[in-house]
Amino acid sequence: xxxxxxxxxxxxxxxxxxxxxxxxxxxxxxxxxxxxxxxxxxxxxxxxxxxxxxxxxxxxxxxxxxxxxxxxxxxxxxxxxxxxxxxxxxx
Numbered sequence: 001x002x003x004x005x006x007x008x009x010x011x012x013x014x015x016x017x018x019x020x021x022x023x024x025x026x027x028x029x030x031x032x033x034x035x036x037x038x039x040x041x042x043x044x045x046x047x048x049x050x051x052x053x054x055x056x057x058x059x060x061x062x063x064x065x066x067x068x069x070x071x072x073x074x075x076x077x078x079x080x081x082x083x084x085x086x087x088x089x090x091x
Contacts, residue, residue, distance in 0.1 A: 006043065012035075013043070016032050016035035016039060017032065019035070020033045030078070033071075034067065037063070040067075041063050
């Protein structure tokens with residue numbers, strides 16, 4: 001059953017990477033890379049469960065946080081072309 005789960009996760013990872021490569025807009029590409037990162041976390045968690053190594057869940061959590069922070073940073077860079085500009089403009 002878990003082997004079928006891993007196969008399904010790998011298949012959806014391929015679909016997400018296809019969206020990242022073929023996406024017509026930059027936002028589609030960012031979404032595809034973010035989805036592939038999320039599927040990687042699922043793959044790490046299932047692999048840790050299958051191998052009986054619960055420390056893989058800690059690695060998966062670290063990867064989740066890095067994936068989220070990277071996605072937010074890339075989206076901010078795409079929108080503003082700068083990491084330093086804030087959304088609130090002062091007088």
